[in-house]
Amino acid sequence: MASRTKPRTRIRRIKTASWVKWLLPGLVVKRWLFISVLGITLIVLGLAISVRLTPVFYFTRLVGSLIDLFASRVPRHISGPIAILLGFVLLWLGHKRALGSITQVLMPDNDKELVDVLIDHRKLKRGPKLVTLGGGTGLSNLLRGLKNYSSNITAIVTVADDGGSSGRLRREYGVLPPGDIRNCLAALADEEKLLTELFQYRFTTGEGLSGHSFGNLFITAMNDITGDLDRAIAASSKVLAVRGRVLPATLDHVSLWAELQDGRRIEGESNIPEANGKIARIGCTPDNPIALPQAVADIAEADCIIIGPGSLYTSICPNLLVPGILEAIADSQAPCIYVCNIMSQPGETDGYTVADYVRTLDRVAGGRLFDVVLVQKYKPSDRALQNYAKSGATFTELDRDGLVELNCPILLANVMQEMPDGKVRHDPDRLAGVLMRWYNRQQ
Template sequence: MSIGFLRQALNTLQAQSRRRTSHRVNQWFKWLSPGISVKRWLLISVAGVVLASLGLAIWIKLTPIFWVLEFLRGFLGVITEILPNYISGPLVILFGLLLLLWGQTRTVGSITKVLRPQGQSEEELIDVLLAHRRLYRGPKIVVIGGGTGLSTLLRGLKTYSANITAIVTVADDGGSSGRLRQEFGVLPPGDIRNCLAALADEEKLLTELFQYRFKAGDGLTGHSFGNLFLTAMSDITGDLERAVAASSKVLAVRGQVLPATLSDVRLWAELADGRRIEGESSIPEAGGSIVKIGCIPANPPALPAAIKAIKEADYIIIGPGSLYTSLIPNLLVPQIADAIAASLAPRIYVCNIMTQPGETQGYTVSDHIRAIDAACGRQLFDAVLVHKKSPSPRSLIRYAQQNSHPVFLDREAVLDLGRRIVLANILFEDDIGCVRHNPQRLARVLFRWYSGAHLGMGR
């Protein structure tokens, strides 16, 4: 009984040893992957050792080197008498290479231990380098929108590419952003704050910090830390664009966040009952049916960096987000709409899952598309991503009490508008029945469609 137990234990230990050895060998070979720029430096290191040895030999006139070589020749002669040269030679070469790899591995391990932040998972440096290389070779993605929908999407996209540009509306005039806009004359930082937190490497901690709202203090109550941070940076750097760029460096943001315009934009909407409502926060509260939307000043100039990003984009995504107060305000900047229309990159619109009271009550998918087309005067995207399944009964009841319902897919009307339909399960419901897009699922579906569209365009 005991012999069988010992045999089983030995077999288990051997299997674990083989797995560890296999893992270590795999990690070594990863350093030889193309694009890591390790092989060339390894060869240069070896050449340096050889040259240094030759230089030492010349300097000391070969006297000690000669006797060392004589000793090695005698030693190797003994070895070759015991083992043939076609066996002893490869064995010595293999032993030398193993020593070299072991030394390099220990060196890299020591560097990794120093560079790895305290508390970070035991991730190999080569895996970090490979992930970094993959992300920074990813497609150039431009995402246009605002609100929580845009930041949700960015959380998923940043795991596929670091070449992300989020173009964000600056029409917000409610809450903390609105107060800062009135008191300091700065552009509203709220949506930009959310995007910066979503793209940051330490997202969880930064999100908590940036979303922290002061609950006491004269003038501080209701303000978020992130909004105050960006306001201070705007004052220090001179404008919001520089403030966001500087903040991105401080926060190690993966990608970039750009305001659609640096103009002080104010939204207005004409309702079906003839009323004209001004102010982004006032439009949903008016409770009417929107028939036209615009901004003051009309035709604001676009941020040049935003236009450059759109022209260079491999992939353009519009939404998700509030149709009239998050998405369309970006497209009211004519240069942005023109750049999107002229782009040859795949373009897709991510439709909202639920209608929004005061903006899109009763809207179908085709109604969302028509509203965007009407605001821009042209067709800006090729396909629309729609959630496939209905939310749970608990969520439906919760939203129905707020006069909000799932956006109905009127397939024939969408196809008549010349749009392809991408159906997928991309919904996330929290514990209280709040419906959102799932960042990982959404990003995975968007990249799958991009790969297919990109291949199709290549053919």
């Protein structure tokens, strides 16, 4: 029994000591607490005046008499500190009970103290303005890590997807594809586990429902209600308590096309990887989609811009095919980094080295957009490599000579997470940590 009671006592002491955190600077609490005490004092004095104990001299004389009576019974060097201590105890008790009641109402199932939530909120609000560009699972993994460093995040995603649930909704309802937007919203959700699982839930049966995710249907319904995808995303962000915001690169209905080295022209984002050819040129219809003004404004105000990770031709390049987005990145003075993919994508980047990725982005953008490329330092395990080899995917090799020729600086780091099933991905926490340390060095 003794071994079970000791930890509880220790936890209780730690929680009791949490009141000290309310004295930390930057919480904007102490000033209002002082104003509250001042207000109480003025109320007491006002009541004294209102009941005709004027001048206030009579009230102060009564208080003085009581103090003298107390001091005559107990020495001043003891009575003074006792009164001060009693005042602080009462103030602390009232403060603790009031905040406890508020916490119970606002966060009934949250183990964190209200002061810890407030500290985290203030820290994240003071975080840098980060803009990310990409799509797919790569970008959502990045966002899961970045949201622990700042709430001033803007994720700009492509709207060129025409496959799966997004493609069906695009063809049947005429909406912009919500898939990548849904993934990013779920990644930026503020610890709302049940809501994010609901958003990502995919129907497996039902006529017309099978294959659709609830999030895609929700955003489509919001788009129909609000009449605008931008407003639909904002409404969805409120439901999910999103840190930051997700923006489509454009509200135009964009369709990708690719010209292969064998002369074929492939129409449609989902058809490009299936063509099994080497891509020579990528473009979209319409030729010059109009950038979302808010996306352009956020890039202009960014403290740091992060390109990728994500499918090179079908997630990252589509954003750069929007002239307003491309020009905003090129004009920005903020440090910019490109996160290169760990593994190649069959049908898109077969056999690509890091230099091939950089060369492609330079060609699409008409110049260099980023200051450095982040490259995975170590290879995955042999088991993972063999697993990927079955689908034709390979590890993205670092060819230093090619990058030297391109005059492209390298940032080497271990940002990989190998899953139990042999798949690899960018580790959200490692990747975000490396990026934020790099950003801080630029300052």
